[in-house]
Amino acid sequence: MHKRVKVCIRVRPASKDHAGIVVNETEKTINVLNNGNGTSFRFDGVLGSSVTQEQVFEKAAMEATESVLHGYNGTVMAYGQTGAGKTFTMTGGKSSFSDRGICARSIAMIFHAIKQDTEHTYTIRASYAEIYNEQLYDLLDFSENQQKELLIQENDKGQTFVKGLSKPLVDSEEAALDLLFQGETNRTIAEHCLNNASTRSHCIFTLHIEKHSHDDNNASIVFSKLNLVDLAGSERMKKTQVTGTMLKETTHINKSLTFLEQVVIALGDHKREHIPYRQTTLTNLLKDSLGGNCRTLLIACVWPDESQNDQTIATLKFATRMMRVKTSAIVNSQDKNLQSAKKYLDEIKRLKQELAMHDTLAGRSNIIYSIPPEAEEEMKQNVLSYITNPTQIPPIMNVNQVHVLFRLFRDIILENQVSTIEQPIILPQIEEFTKSIAIPIPSDEELKQEYANYMQTQMEEAKQNFRKAKRLVVQCATQVNVLKSEIDATSKSLTTEISDEEKDRNVSALRDTKKAYRVAFEELNKAKVEMNYMQKVKEQLITSTLSDFEIWYYY
C-alpha cells in the first residue's frame, strides 16, 4: 500500500521568552513570526504545548503501533533541535506515570492487544541500538566487554538489519519496559547549554513481532517491527557553544542529520533514481522507514520561543520535505508450509555438503550424484552391452546409480516380456551383475569379533575416564579438607586472646579461605558428577554387551 510519511509537529512549553510562533491546532498550521510577517506551514497534525502525552500517543503514534499489529512495519521518529522535547515525547518525563512517552505506551498497547487475541500466538523480541559518532552500539548488551562489532547488512529483499544486535525475547509488558529502561541507562547523555540532559546519539528501540495463526487452513506467520527512533538534536554548533568531545559529537550529529535531509530531499524528488542511503549509518539503518516497506510517522518537535525561530524554521522545512516521502508498506507474511519446505531444502543442502566432504576424505571427489536424462541413455547401453558380454560390468559410483541401473534392467525385462522375444532375459547374468555390485557380507564369527573389539575399546576408554574422574575427586576432596582445617584453625584462633591487629589479619584470612573453600567445594561437586556419570557409562556398557551376546547365542 503506497502512503506518504505522516508528519506531526509537537510544540513544547515556551520559556519566559516571547513566543515566536502562532499555532493553530484545528487548521494544523504553524506560523513562524518575523518582524510582523510570517512563514506559514501546514502538516498532518499540530500538537500545541498543552497537549498531554496521552493525547500525543492517541493523535499521532497510535496508528503506526496499530498497523504493526496488523503485520506492517511501523516507525515513529522524533526530530528537532536540542531541548525541543524529542526524548520527552519518545521516552517521557520521569516525574509521573502520566508523563510516560510513546515507547512505553506502544509497548503497553501491543501487549494488551496480544493478550486479547485468542486466534494467534505471538513471539516478541526487543532490540535497542544507538548510533554515536557514526558507530553502532548495542544498548542491550550488558556484558562487561561490550566490544561486539555491529554491522548493517541487507537481506535478499534489500531490507537492512543490524548483524550482531541482541534481540532478547520479551514475554510481557514488564519485560519489554525493563529492557527499555536498562537500555536507556546506557545511552550517551551530556550536559549542554540548551539542555542539561541532552542525548548525544540517535537511538532506535525496536519491537520485532512474529504472529502465528492457530488456524491450520491459514498457516501463515506474519512478521512486523515497530521502530521507535529518538534522533539527536539538530542544533547548530555556534548556538550551543560546544568544544572538545561535544564538538566532535555535534559534527557527527550534524553530518548524519544533513545526510538524512539529503535522503529525504532525494526521496521527495521522484525523478531521482539514486537515493544516498549508504552515506551514513543513520540513513542506512533507517532505509526501510524512509521510503521503504514501512508506515512512518515523523514527530518534529519545536521550541516556540522567538530566540529559537531559526531552528524552528529549519525543523519545519525538514518536516515539510518529509511529507513528500512516499513509503509502500506491505504485510510481511510467510506461508508455514513454505517455511518447512525451506527448512528441508536447507537440510538437503547441508547433507549434500556433508556427503561431498566424506567423498573428498575417501578420495572420491569427482562423483556426480544426480543423473541427467541424457546420461541414462548411456547407462542403458552399458546394461545392454553387459547382457551380451558379462565382462563389461557397468561402472558403479553411487547408490543412486545402482537404483537407476536396476530400473533399467527391469525396464528391459518388462520390454522383453511384452514383446515375447524368444530369448527372455538371461537370469544368471542379472545374478552375476547383482553379485558384482553387492558389498561383501561378513560372517557371523567376524561380526562377533568386530563387535567384541569395539566394546572392549569403549570399555577401556570408559574405565580410563572413570579413573581420571576419581583421581580428580580425591584431589578436590583433599583440597577441601585442607581448607576446612585452615578455617577451623583460624576460627579457633579468633576465640583466643590475640592482638587487634592479628585479629583483623585472621578475619581477613578467614574470609579468603572461606571463599577458596566454596570454590574447591564447587569443583569437588563437579568432579563427583563426572565420576558418577562415568560409573554409569561403565555399567551401561557391561549390561548392553552382555545382553547383545545373549541374543547372539540364543537366537
Ligand SMILES: Nc1ncnc2c1ncn2[C@@H]1O[C@H](COP(=O)(O)OP(=O)(O)OP(=O)(O)O)[C@@H](O)[C@H]1O
Ligand atoms: N511537551 C513538554 N512538556 C513538558 N516538558 C517538556 C516538553 N518537551 C520538553 N520538555 C522538557 O524540556 C527538557 C528538554 O526536553 P528533551 O530532553 O526531551 O529534549 P530533546 O529534544 O530530547 O533534547 P536533546 O536533543 O538534547 O536530547 C526536558 O526537561 C523535558 O522534560
